[in-house]
Amino acid sequence: MSVNAQGKLIVTKAGISLRYWSSAIFAIILSIGVISFEPDIIADPIDQASFGLFTRLFSHSLYPENVAVNSASTVVLINQKSLTDTNEKWPPSFGFHASLLQRLIADKPAAIVLDYLLVDKRNDRSLEELEKTLLYAKEQGIPVIAARGSYTGYPEHGIIPELGKHVILSAGWRDKKNAASPFIYNIAMEHGDDHYLDSLALIAFKKYCKKYPKLPSCDHDGFNYDRNMWVFWSSRIPDYKSFFQLSDNELFKAIECEKHASNDLIGKAIDYVGGQVSSCPSQITLPAHYLIKDFDDRVKKMITNKVVFVGFNMEGIQDFVVPPTTPSPIPGVYIHAMAFDNLVAWGDDYFAIEAVFSDMRITADSIEIMTLILILIFHYAILKYVLGRTRGSTFSSALREDKEFNITNNPLCIFKYYYNRLCYLIDQKEIFGILKQVVQRLAIVIVELVILIAILFTISVSIEMYLLRIVPVNWLSILGLTGINMFLSVRMMKLN
Template sequence: MNLRASTGAAFDAVRQNFFGKTALQAGLAIVMGIAASATLPHIFGEDFATRKAARLYAPAAGEAYGNGSREALTVALIDDITLQRAGQTWPPSYGYYARVLRAIKLYKPKAIFFDIALREFRENDKSISTLVDTVCTLKAAGIPVYLASQPDAHGRLTTIPPMQALEGKCLSQVGVTYKADELDHEVWEYPLESHVDGSTPVRSAAMAIYEDLYGKPLPRPATRMALTWGLHPAPDGLTWIKSNSAADNESSAPDGKSVDATDAYCRGDFGLMELVPAGIREAKFKDADRPVCVFHHTVYVHDLGGDEDTDTRITAELKDKVVLLGTDRKFGGDYINSPINDRIPGVYLHAMALDNLITYGADYKRATSLAATRDADNLKLLLLTVISLAAVAVIRIIKNRLRRTRSDIEPENASRHAYTSNIDVLETTPGFPARLRPLVMVWPGQECEDDGRWRRATTWIAHKGADALCRAGRSLLNLLLSALLVLGVLVVGQHFLNVGFLTVVDVVGFALAAEWLEWNETFLDWISQKKLEGTPND
């Protein structure tokens, strides 16, 4: 017997063994899953199940995240009402920015992130000197200032000249560039570093603030962070009202007053009920069609220095906190889309990224993909792939055992229900509609008695109905088990291997698709057939 025949015989022996066949099927499922995750997104687009599945899982990750580190930071917003009260239009004067910074300074924050890029220098605005002096005063008072800046063609951060001169002396310039997902336009990742080819890497706002204030340098090169968006909203968030659609930019309540829950654009979270289909949520909760309110504490600049009650509240939210100062203007462009909160001001992106770093530190969740490298992140992803293989193998073992049980039961059923042979005749006899009644009613070896015909017909229908229910039950059980296993792999990837869930969904989702569609079993059958056809007769 030649080598080809020996190989074919060994392959068939493995297939005939229960555990060998299961191992082959599970292994092929994971291999096909990896191959599909690497190729199908380029053919059908990356939204080929991945983004939808990740968006479904995002609330679970947010629920597990709890309150994170949101008590360490607060978002401060300049909105249209704030500008109107101050008698300013956009862009406001440099002197106005100085007044805002001085007002925040009175509450003794831990640091201030100025998330307003100063792109074009207005030489006719002589109040720039006031802004420069204020920033240096903050530095002298032990309150570091971080200025949002944009990179030039060479990768160097730039801002208006008077502020550029303060770099390293009174302020730190930080990167604020990010890239929303090209498909769903939501922000799943946050670049901790950015650089142009050959240039020195530039730290992002979240990375710079975390490393400087907490004294914990992150490993270099810094891998992109897979954001975990918190689910539980802060009690004091955006004061938008729902009268305007998201496309028109929801605006604050008139005169900056707080809004009633029925008028708010957003809602509280439903906990794990966020995981159920939208239709079920909307049937149970009347406000389920609204997005979840923002995760971080928010103050509006026009409330600074207000009445005693307001001042007491703001003091608790700003003192010893990192204050992230941003904008919320109706016709502004600084907005992002969150998988939890929908459309919100861009400053919340940096707040969530900083929150993640304070919570996880160097163990932040990585946004990575399989590659032919030996770095730690890739090795963790390979380990997760092995865990996924084990999950798929469990499903395959259960399916194979259910099939074996069914094959053992079916001969017994065939002897107990002798009319099965008649059904074969019914399905194969030409012109069966005209002969339907006699064929269904007759039992082999018995007379066709009138008083038993309908009872036998009822028995046959009941038998087929029970079989259909049994098949449906097995499918539902497999589906539920698959969902639980995917959730388990996601938890392991997120909490133990620090792998972002978009990456996990890519591999596990396609592997389970290969298993459920039984591409692996079809492929094994095809291989076996080819071997049979190619094996010479001895």
């Protein structure tokens, strides 16, 4: 800095550069602080919204579409029609469950997963029938995996003792801290003193691997119980017509799927990229009445050698999940089925908030910080070295070049001044050079945005997802902080 003959302070080029980089470094440090000290009550919803939108946009292209993954599971839903057709009331008798299981066992599934609790005898005389059915499944070599009651509510057994000796007990889902999340899935949960119980999906996957040991995902070294899965939802829609080889005059209405378009502008843009959402999940689904009352021999193909997940779809039962790939809530059994499909697709390389490498402490937050630093350094370098070369008389500064003009609060005077100044620039043909510079700067900003988004997408997909197996939960935060920095830096340097 220096002082001229009139005693006014002049900021030199070196002074501007120092001020610029000081402000840039401060902005980067502040952005890192926002990420590092962001409270969970704010960070968790942003993370889930980021991953949900990412899934909504790219699951159709990033989720594996091979036969092994798409043919591993089937969901059987016990709905109101299932109870009505069999003269059952709520809760259904143990005899109802026994009849359903007997039908499933006859079709030789790889395993049966029961996503409902069996903790109360209820003086039901048909309990013995269910016990005999479970024993028969055990003798046939068909594992039945049952959900355990919460450890806090049922510390001793978690299931009726007579039934517990014939099933494989999984971790209690109600012990999960994020039970309502459609993404966070504990592959195992601690019960008691350092005693872990595997989840429904993990037990089912281990049993499936015993039947199909050559499956690539079954070749793993074990699972890190502290590395919770983030479920990657598939947007694939089952083709029931081709599955059952139906004729044009014969319809099999196991479940009807409809496309739903978004009404808002942003939603329509997402629909354009990712397609409209379907009302159906990606798993083949059968209502239970096709197995009990409306017997149809064609359903055997849906059950044989598959892991069958059995759950409820009843009004008034608060067991549902809201994935990003459907427009409305679906029964909670689907998160177990989807987690199982993720394991079949990737094994122990499933997506999580931490890297798959156990000896490297790399998390989504650390990747987020490094990505943000890279993007902001690139952004401020662009502003300094590219936009700096086009510096000169901009449109707004050219309008203020009249030295006789004094700032006034009278809006009419201000308007008249700017109007006269604009007419002068047009008359002198200076306006075309100024507009050319504005277009150049606008083009630079657009190119910068494209490069920044490309960097972000490359890191999210190539490095996070495919190399480290970290779920891309941070890109909305990075875009938001980058946008704020871009706005403030332009204002700071008075480049507009």
